[in-house]
Amino acid sequence: MPTALAHFIQTTPLCSSHEHLRSETNYVENGPDLLQNLFDNYVSADLVVAGAGQTAVDRLLNAADPDVRGRFTSVERAWQRVRHTGYGEAVRIIARELYAIEEISADSLEAALPLHNALRQPGQRLHILRERANLDHVQTDDFVRPCHVDLSGPDFFFFDISWRKFVKGEPDLAELAVETGVTVHNLATLRQAMQAVFAQNAAVAVAVKAQHAYDRTLLWRERSDAEAAPVLDAYLRNPESLSDEDRLCLGDWSLARGVELAIEYDLPFKIHTGYYAGHSWMPVDRIKPGHLCSLLRHYRDARFVLMHIGYPYNDEMVALAKHYPNVYVDFCWAWSIDPFSTGNFLRQCIHAAPSHKLFVFGGDTLWPGASLAYANQTRRWLTRALQAEVTDGFLSEAEAIALAGRFMRENQYDCFRIEAKKRAAGGSKVAG
Ligand SMILES: [Zn+2]
Numbered sequence: 001m002p003t004a005l006a007h008f009i010q011t012t013p014l015c016s017s018h019e020h021l022r023s024e025t026n027y028v029e030n031g032p033d034l035l036q037n038l039f040d041n042y043v044s045a046d047l048v049v050a051g052a053g054q055t056a057v058d059r060l061l062n063a064a065d066p067d068v069r070g071r072f073t074s075v076e077r078a079w080q081r082v083r084h085t086g087y088g089e090a091v092r093i094i095a096r097e098l099y100a101i102e103e104i105s106a107d108s109l110e111a112a113l114p115l116h117n118a119l120r121q122p123g124q125r126l127h128i129l130r131e132r133a134n135l136d137h138v139q140t141d142d143f144v145r146p147c148h149v150d151l152s153g154p155d156f157f158f159f160d161i162s163w164r165k166f167v168k169g170e171p172d173l174a175e176l177a178v179e180t181g182v183t184v185h186n187l188a189t190l191r192q193a194m195q196a197v198f199a200q201n202a203a204v205a206v207a208v209k210a211q212h213a214y215d216r217t218l219l220w221r222e223r224s225d226a227e228a229a230p231v232l233d234a235y236l237r238n239p240e241s242l243s244d245e246d247r248l249c250l251g252d253w254s255l256a257r258g259v260e261l262a263i264e265y266d267l268p269f270k271i272h273t274g275y276y277a278g279h280s281w282m283p284v285d286r287i288k289p290g291h292l293c294s295l296l297r298h299y300r301d302a303r304f305v306l307m308h309i310g311y312p313y314n315d316e317m318v319a320l321a322k323h324y325p326n327v328y329v330d331f332c333w334a335w336s337i338d339p340f341s342t343g344n345f346l347r348q349c350i351h352a353a354p355s356h357k358l359f360v361f362g363g364d365t366l367w368p369g370a371s372l373a374y375a376n377q378t379r380r381w382l383t384r385a386l387q388a389e390v391t392d393g394f395l396s397e398a399e400a401i402a403l404a405g406r407f408m409r410e411n412q413y414d415c416f417r418i419e420a421k422k423r424a425a426g427g428s429k430v431a432g
Pocket residue numbers: 018019020364
């Protein structure tokens with residue numbers, strides 16, 4: 001018999017504030033085969049770290065190779081080493097939920113092949129996400145600026161405006177000209193093109209997003225037009241000519257303009273902080289969320305959504321959420337990176353920061369099966385963390401349920417203006 005808390009978390013629709021989901025067409029026509037559905041997610045990095053060679057992992061994920069047994073067997077030793085990590089747990093959840101596989105093996109995988117084909121039919125992507133994962137809606141960063149209404153689920157699939165290339169300090173000016181009709185030849189026209197991006201996309205977009213932590217330090221400094229103008233001139237003459245310091249200057253200037261526009265258009269600004277996807281390349285010093293303090297201090301009217309709990313700098317993140325009214329903390333991907341730290345972090349936040357600031361889920365995945373698994377995993381660990389609060393006497397069960405409702409849904413509705421976005425999407429559905 002589940003507790004009332006467990007029942008509430010299981011049955012309440014969960015908002016996903018961060019995914020990289022591929023489109024319906026892409027899913028149906030070029031979607032994952034069985035092994036990709038299970039392993040083409042974060043676990044592939046764990047497999048390499050656990051000793052599977054990159055060649056074996058590439059083979060595992062190569063759908064053109066029909067030898068399912070051989071593909072799995074080549075990583076099986078590493079799989080046994082990672083099956084209990086958060087990423088491994090998610091793979092086991094996909095196996096059980098979608099294929100009724102209790103123990104992943106070459107035999108059980110081969111037996112599941114017929115089941116897989118039914119999952120790639122039109123409409124299954126939405127069905128898996130909305131009905132089976134019980135998600136309220138998803139917010140997708142598909143790595144591009146233009147946002148559109150997704151006709152496969154107009155009031156379910158929402159998109160971020162990608163600001164990454166700007167903040168990287170390497171604006172893609174040719175694409176920008178095609179999108180906006182503005183040819184950039186100085187700082188004023190760059191500003192004009194940025195304004196056009198918002199004018200074109202803000203009504204449909206749910207947020208702005210930058211994951212420049214993969215490209216450069218998160219440390220931000222205010223840059224004047226006088227500092228940025230000669231850098232842009234040099235970039236226009238020869239994009240290869242910029243030094244790292246030049247790119248930081250142009251990137252910082254561009255981030256500031258993006259934040260100003262996000263304020264003007266009432267959109268939250270999401271920033272990747274903390275841990276890297278992949279393996280063997282993360283420089284931990286440049287990913288600290290605390291590097292953003294000058295930006296947070298400078299733009300008090302913005303709503304900054306700091307992603308992935310800044311892991312492993314989650315203690316620093318509690319302090320930011322507590323100190324800055326404009327900081328929201330997104331748990332996207334964090335439960336699968338390190339579920340115990342994430343559960344403890346949630347408990348720390350409850351007793352340190354206001355409760356309207358936390359968004360508890362984002363699967364951060366390409367395929368709906370993985371998103372389903374990460375949602376299931378979030379529900380499990382969220383239940384454990386809140387149940388511990390009740391058991392330890394810090395919260396009544398009713399209080400724990402109220403907080404779960406906030407973290408799963410109400411906070412996202414407030415910060416991302418979801419009611420209004422759904423209404424607007426409903427209108428565009430009627431308009432076709
Ligand atoms: Zn992501």
